[in-house]
Amino acid sequence: MNSAVNTPWVKPVKVVAHKNYHLDVVMEDEREFCLDLSGLINRRQIFWRLKNSHYFKQVNIDPLGGLCWPEGEDISPEKILHYVVT
Template sequence: MNSAVKTAWIKAASVRANNHFQLHLTMEDGEKLDLDLTPLINSREAFWRLKAFRYFQKVSIDPLGGLCWPEGEDISPTKMLDYIKR
């Protein structure tokens, strides 16, 4: 998804779910990032649905470049950078 909304941050352009709570992102500037959402999913009760891989893989990008799921779970574009896999 490539949103026309202009922001002060670089937005995610595409996302792909991998096994074990991992996401592969391509940012709008072409940078590729791997995220590990394990700490978030295990520590926040609001993200309980993401423990099911069939649901986890329904991740998409919201208009501001953050991550979102069908039932309302979301991660802001700036907060998702906290989960970069190093």
């Protein structure tokens, strides 16, 4: 998804969910990352729905570049790189 909203930050344009709470993310500058959200999901009660693999796979990109799910869970664009697998 390419967003028509111009922002001063680089946004994701593609996200694919995998098992074990991992996401593959492609940024608009063509960088690619694997994110590990397992710590976040297990640590923060607000993300309890993401423990369901079918729900976790419904990840999308909001117009400002955050990662989001249907019931309102989201990760802001500025936090995405905190979860990169090194």
